[in-house]
Amino acid sequence: SGTGNGAAAGEGEDPALHSPVSGFTTERVLRDSAREKTLFVHGKIDDQEAIVILEKTPIRQDTVDEMLKTSTLKLEMKNDIYSTYQLQAPAHLNEIKTTVICPATEKHVKKYLRQETFLIEESGDDYTAITLPYISSQSFSVQWVYNILEKKAEADRIIFEDPDPNIGFVLLPDFKWDQKQLHDLYLIAIVHRKDRKSLRDLTSDDLPLLKNIQEKGQEAIKKQYGVPPSKLRVYLHYQPSYYHLHVHFTSLEYDAPGSGVERAHLLSDVIQNLQADSQYYSSRTITFPLCADNALLLRFKEAGKL
Amino acid sequence: SGTGNGAAAGEGEDPALHSPVSGFTTERVLRDSAREKTLFVHGKIDDQEAIVILEKTPIRQDTVDEMLKTSTLKLEMKNDIYSTYQLQAPAHLNEIKTTVICPATEKHVKKYLRQETFLIEESGDDYTAITLPYISSQSFSVQWVYNILEKKAEADRIIFEDPDPNIGFVLLPDFKWDQKQLHDLYLIAIVHRKDRKSLRDLTSDDLPLLKNIQEKGQEAIKKQYGVPPSKLRVYLHYQPSYYHLHVHFTSLEYDAPGSGVERAHLLSDVIQNLQADSQYYSSRTITFPLCADNALLLRFKEAGKL
Numbered sequence: 001s002g003t004g005n006g007a008a009a010g011e012g013e014d015p016a017l018h019s020p021v022s023g024f025t026t027e028r029v030l031r032d033s034a035r036e037k038t039l040f041v042h043g044k045i046d047d048q049e050a051i052v053i054l055e056k057t058p059i060r061q062d063t064v065d066e067m068l069k070t071s072t073l074k075l076e077m078k079n080d081i082y083s084t085y086q087l088q089a090p091a092h093l094n095e096i097k098t099t100v101i102c103p104a105t106e107k108h109v110k111k112y113l114r115q116e117t118f119l120i121e122e123s124g125d126d127y128t129a130i131t132l133p134y135i136s137s138q139s140f141s142v143q144w145v146y147n148i149l150e151k152k153a154e155a156d157r158i159i160f161e162d163p164d165p166n167i168g169f170v171l172l173p174d175f176k177w178d179q180k181q182l183h184d185l186y187l188i189a190i191v192h193r194k195d196r197k198s199l200r201d202l203t204s205d206d207l208p209l210l211k212n213i214q215e216k217g218q219e220a221i222k223k224q225y226g227v228p229p230s231k232l233r234v235y236l237h238y239q240p241s242y243y244h245l246h247v248h249f250t251s252l253e254y255d256a257p258g259s260g261v262e263r264a265h266l267l268s269d270v271i272q273n274l275q276a277d278s279q280y281y282s283s284r285t286i287t288f289p290l291c292a293d294n295a296l297l298l299r300f301k302e303a304g305k306l
Numbered sequence: 307s308g309t310g311n312g313a314a315a316g317e318g319e320d321p322a323l324h325s326p327v328s329g330f331t332t333e334r335v336l337r338d339s340a341r342e343k344t345l346f347v348h349g350k351i352d353d354q355e356a357i358v359i360l361e362k363t364p365i366r367q368d369t370v371d372e373m374l375k376t377s378t379l380k381l382e383m384k385n386d387i388y389s390t391y392q393l394q395a396p397a398h399l400n401e402i403k404t405t406v407i408c409p410a411t412e413k414h415v416k417k418y419l420r421q422e423t424f425l426i427e428e429s430g431d432d433y434t435a436i437t438l439p440y441i442s443s444q445s446f447s448v449q450w451v452y453n454i455l456e457k458k459a460e461a462d463r464i465i466f467e468d469p470d471p472n473i474g475f476v477l478l479p480d481f482k483w484d485q486k487q488l489h490d491l492y493l494i495a496i497v498h499r500k501d502r503k504s505l506r507d508l509t510s511d512d513l514p515l516l517k518n519i520q521e522k523g524q525e526a527i528k529k530q531y532g533v534p535p536s537k538l539r540v541y542l543h544y545q546p547s548y549y550h551l552h553v554h555f556t557s558l559e560y561d562a563p564g565s566g567v568e569r570a571h572l573l574s575d576v577i578q579n580l581q582a583d584s585q586y587y588s589s590r591t592i593t594f595p596l597c598a599d600n601a602l603l604l605r606f607k608e609a610g611k612l
Binding site: 020021022024025026029032033034035036037038039041052054056057058059061064065068069071072073081082083084085086087088089090091092094095096097098099100101102103104117118119120121143144147153154157175181183184229230231232233235252253254255256257259260261262264265266268269272276277284285287289306 | 341342362370374388393397405409426
């Protein structure tokens with residue numbers, strides 16, 4: 001532990017095999033957050049477009065004592081009872097979660113580029129006239145979702161499955177969660193049926209599906225992680241980031257990105273609203289944020305709606 | 307720079323001088339944030355009460371290329387064009403800001419202690435049987451609100467007023483906003499009428515009031531700060547922090563505390579819901595978070611609702 005010196009295993013051959021990012025060249029920073037300690041970089045790996053996402057990992061409670069014992073500290077400031085230091089920890093206690101998308105498309109670049117955002121108010125008619133044609137024309141690939149549902153990828157990550165074709169779903173950790181602490185617990189339930197794009201498609205016919213996700217999802221998380229329903233925020237996004245119905249489960253303690261009132265819809269509210277009015281989500285004006293360069297935003301602008 | 311070896315001064319004697327936290331023993335974690343990569347720990351250093359605050363540092367753009375070249379990576383997951391790794395960086399590129407408070411008092415401990423929160427599901431009947439008696443029994447003082455409405459306090463902070471006793475309100479900056487930049491813009495509209503405690507009291511009779519706040523509040527903010535409605539998140543809290551009806555206006559760019567889906571209700575949704583069903587907010591089950599030491603939480607527990 002603590003050699004911390006970058007030598008990937010088995011040197012001497014193709015280094016890209018061992019460290020796929022060692023040949024990465026930065027072109028530009030797409031986004032960074034000093035608050036969240038993340039950085040999104042666009043660049044190239046061996047002539048291929050690539051995006052590298054770096055995120056420092058949460059500080060683990062169970063390693064604090066070891067870390068404080070085995071780190072070096074450099075004094076920065078001392079004033080009365082307060083002092084501050086720069087601590088250098090052994091590398092294995094201080095990892096950086098790294099996500100590589102390669103080859104990356106222009107869409108990926110746009111997705112991660114920090115943009116000005118605007119609130120859109122989409123009426124039911126706007127959905128039919130503007131948003132639905134946009135979704136259809138883009139033919140967004142959800143192949144990676146089908147890979148999961150068909151166990152062609154990430155099968156070992158699934159923590160629960162109800163295989164029923166109508167009300168079934170798979171539950172697995174979101175990419176954003178490293179599963180090392182419960183504080184930022186984040187799981188996704190992906191439904192087996194392929195004919196529900198988003199909240200807008202839901203009617204009272206979907207109540208058995210939604211209640212099943214709520215009950216069995218909460219139960220599986222309680223069983224697997226010991227986290228009870230009173231500690232879970234369960235919600236859908238609108239707009240979602242992909243048009244295959246899915247539900248987010250995040251720890252209440254965790255101020256999860258995308259859990260703001262402008263984008264998230266509590267599953268318990270969705271269920272109640274559909275119980276009272278089957279057409280609630282097809283008829284209501286729904287508010288959501290869109291980035292400045294989002295192609296859907298452009299369509300709302302062209303329609304004179306912004 | 308870059309010697310990276312923690313020796314504050316004069317080696318060879320008491321090691322505590324060099325690494326003041328090496329003898330730290332953890333008693334309990336006061337707070338942690340997986341999103342911000344911080345951890346607040348209470349413990350002891352040489353029999354003295356101490357608090358250690360750890361915060362990972364932001365990822366510096368100017369060190370990314372060096373970091374990717376000199377780190378080791380461990381593959382975690384690969385699916386199509388996406389792969390994730392655990393990256394171990396050289397220690398000097400991945401420091402942890404460490405703050406030590408020693409000796410720490412009970413006040414310091416309380417300041418940093420995060421209270422556990424729980425989600426409550428309050429039905430319309432629960433409101434009548436549990437929450438309303440609680441609000442009445444507490445007779446929370448809203449004298450400070452009346453002082454604002456009557457210009458006995460903060461009169462110079464009001465940026466807009468509609469004096470109408472039924473649909474009027476005052477609009478002023480929230481205390482949390484220092485007004486030095488628009489990024490974290492935060493204003494509050496406080497209604498003149500004194501007979502609306504919260505969302506639960508609203509019916510379709512209140513639509514003129516709510517629409518007035520939405521329209522004139524947005525207009526005043528556009529005029530005063532140049533921020534258009536498409537950049538504003540406008541919402542109510544439930545539970546509110548005081549039981550006199552008020553509406554929050556925050557910048558969409560600002561991830562404002564309390565703007566999460568578990569506590570915030572978009573004013574535009576509230577208006578639509580009351581248009582469709584005058585009893586929407588008196589009859590629905592509403593979900594909200596409460597801290598462990600909140601007196602209302604205790605009442606829900608006593609009623610067997612948690």
